[in-house]
Amino acid sequence: MIFSIFLCLILVTVIVLIGYNNFQNHKETIIRQQQEHLLTIAKSISRSFDVFLNYKMNNLSMLSKDEVVLKAFKMNNEGGLYNQHEDVLKSFFEKYREEMDGVALLNKEGTLIYGYPSVDAIQEASIEMSTINNVLNSKQVHISKEYLSKPNQFSIDIIQPVIEKDEVIGLIMNTINLNKIYKVLIDLVQPGEKGYSMVKNREGFIVMHPVINQVGIESIKVRKEKFPQLDWSELEELNRRQVEYGEGYFVYNSKWWQDDEGSLTKKINSYTTFKQGDIAWIISVQMDYKEVEKPIKGALINILLISLLIIFIIVGGFYIFFKVDKKRRELQIETKYLKELNKTWEELIKSESRLRHSQKLQTIGVLTSGIAHEFNNLLSPILGYSEILLGQIEEHHPIYEDLLEINKSSLAAKEIAKQILRFSKEDGSSPEFTYLESSSVIRESIHLIRSILPKRIQIVECINSSQILYGNSVQIQQVLINLYTNAYHAMREKGGTLEIASEDVCISKEDGEKLNLHEGNYIKIQVKDHGVGMDEKTLEKIFEHFFTTKGNEEGTGLGLAVVKSIVQNHKGQIVVKSQVGIGTVVEVYFKAVDKNYMEILKEF
Ligand SMILES: Nc1ncnc2c1ncn2[C@@H]1O[C@H](COP(=O)(O)OP(=O)(O)OP(=O)(O)O)[C@@H](O)[C@H]1O
Ligand SMILES: [Mg+2]
Incomplete structure (x- = not known):
């Protein structure tokens, strides 16, 4: 859990840092692009002014060549009165009334002859004599510097000389209302929600502005007066740059005139300079910095939210994975524990059945010891009489061999009975072990079984073992006789060959592991049916014990x-391989026994 939280914190920190860095870079690029865009707007406004003024000058030039206008001037100069020009000027004014204050005719001394719409309106305009002289001398059209024609209204005059025979006979003056021009050419372009374009002159007076009462004021001075508590240094710096560089952009802190709040806000400003005649204006386009920043901020927040969601999913995934894994491991331990518990139960049940079995064996032991004792008693006369008879007859007597067999068998039977008695009494004493020649023991067992087995069971012997073993000959005989008997029983129905073989073998460590024997020399006896x-x-x-497929009688x-227990007592091993219908x-x-050891034994 702690690891998950730690991982989560690291990931969040890394993502926030990368995100913030990207945001800053992206923001700078976007702001720079926006500044370029605003500059393009400022330049296009400048171009519009240029086109507009050229168009106006062309119009005036054409008006100055009008017959009626020429005639009016000529007559005026000659002291006559002619009034047909009034209609011409009226139609000129009506055509362009959207942008102009009026149109007037002046004589070559600069005195007003006629003005439309009213002479009074024209008279209010302050026509500088130097400007008139300039036109008279140069015989060129001239655009005056802007002047306050009314409060909150700047105008410019375009003065066109009327020339006949290379002489200036009068002047046509077209007064253009800059507030109107602003509406026609600039106001349509609005960058952002709060942004606008404005025109100032180099002295810092606002010439054109979307808010009429701003026109004519000295922008910084008025602002300082109205909000003396605010720091206007950046606005001053903007002004300085505009005058000095003519073109560029600047991010500064200022105030939106329409905002009542007392604090400054960040603005983007791009500016260019427009010059024509006596005009030298700074056209600037500005917009709110926050408006540009807002979509980028929104994108950043979205990216951060998506990143946090991804982190949450990843960390959550890890958490669930670890939780499920923990549960799985717990279940594994639980299953293991249950399995072990089950195993213990099974062991307990098995040991219980073993206990019952051993109790059964104990009872049988008591029974068998009684039987064996009786047998022992009964065998004594058989053994005694067979010995007496053997002593009374010659060896070549026809029944000598039979008597000898009776004697041997009864001796063996007595030994078995003795062993049963010893075994059942549990006196701890083991049967008597001696050094035995393996081949002799095997041969003896074959001799014994041969007389018992019917003739249709053939015995093939291949006794190749020559080594000595240390054991009890009666018990080994018992092992072999049991194996022969089983083999005989298996072949009883269809008959067959009983193959008895023995050989000396050396068991390697590897074979010993498979057979569960120590490595070394062994006598291998094989009984095959x-x-x-x-x-x-x-x-x-x-x-x-007591497993049999034969009937109770058999x-x-x-x-x-018994075979297994005898072989184990002799530290030997028994291996059974069998196939149904083929044999065993x-x-x-x-x-x-070690050969060297045997050599030593022989010397005694
Ligand atoms: N050579 C063999 N071929 C086929 N089955 C065999 C062979 N040896 C043993 N068996 C099977 O193993 C069982 C157990 O043999 P085991 O010698 O212990 O008992 P048994 O022969 O049935 O009775 P007994 O106590 O008289 O020997 C046999 O009943 C038999 O089914
Ligand atoms: Mg058997």
Whole structure:
């Protein structure tokens, strides 16, 4: 959780820093573009003035060549009276009344002859004599410097000389109302919500402005008077730049005239200079800085919000992932614990059944020890009499061999009975172990079984082991006889060959791991039959006590259990391989005694 919050904080900080940096760069570019745009507007206003004034001068030039106008001047100069020019001037005025205050005729001394719409209106205009002289001398059209024709209204005069035979016979003066010009040429262009264009002269007076009462005032002076508490230094700097550089742009703090708030706001200002005749105007276009900044700020906020959302999703994803993973691990531990609990339960149930089984075995032990004791008693006369009889007859007597077999079998039976007794009494003493020649023990067991097995079961022996083993000969015989008996039972139906083989083998460490034996020399005894064989399920159970597939009369199911326990007592191993319908191979391994050790033994 803490990691998630930490990660979140780092990501937010990085994104905010990158976002802010990008925002600053982007903002600067946008402001610069906006300034260029405003400058283009200022320049286009300047061009409009140029075109407009040229057009006006052309119109006046044409009027100065009008026959009626020429005649009026001529007659005036000759002292006559002629009034047809009134209609011409009237129609001239009506045609352009949107932009002009009036049109007038002056004689070559500069005295007003006629003015339209009214002489009075014209007379109010202050026509400088120097300007008139200028036109008379140069014989060129002239545009006067702007002058306050009324409060809050500037005008300019275009003075056109009327020439006949290369002589100035009079002047036509067209008075242009700059407030009207502003409406026609400039007011239509409005940059942004608050922005506007304005014209000042180089002395700092406002010549044209969207707010009429601003016209004619000295912009900085009036502002300073009205808001003395505000810092107007940046506006002064703008003015200085406008006069000095003529063209450029500037970001400064000033006040929107229409705003009542007392504080200054940031503005963008682009300016250019327009010159014509006596005119030298600074055209400036300005707009609110915030208006330009606003969409960029909006974009920044959007980017930040989207980034935060992405961070939130990523961190949330991580958080959910870790939570789910934690839950999964908890479940894994829980499942493991439950599995172990289950296993313990199973073990408990198994050990319970083992306990029952061992109790059963104990009871059987008691029973068998009784039986064995009885057998032992019964065997004594058989053994005793067979020995007496053997002593009384010659070796070549026809029943000598049979008697010897009876004697041997009863000896073996006595030994088994003795072992059962020892085993069931649990006195801890183990059967007597001696050094045995493996081949002799095996051969003896074959000899014993041969007399029992029917003739249709063939015995093929291949005894190649020569090593000595340390063990109990009766028990080893018991192992082999059991294996032979099982093999015989498996082949009882269809007959077959019982193959008995033995060899000395050396078990490597690798083979030893597979067979669960220490590496070293072993005697391997193989009992192979071609009987019914066993399926996997039967194979798994053959060493269990009382497991038998034979009827109650035939098998006890103890044979292989005893075999296994004897082999284990001899530190050997037993391996059974079988296939249903093909046969079974049982391999028994007994540890071979070290040869050197045997040599030493022989010397004694
Ligand atoms: N060579 C074999 N071929 C086929 N099945 C065999 C072979 N050896 C053992 N079995 C199977 O293993 C079972 C258990 O053998 P085990 O010798 O322990 O008991 P048993 O032969 O049934 O009875 P007994 O106590 O008389 O020996 C047999 O009932 C038999 O099904
Ligand atoms: Mg058996």
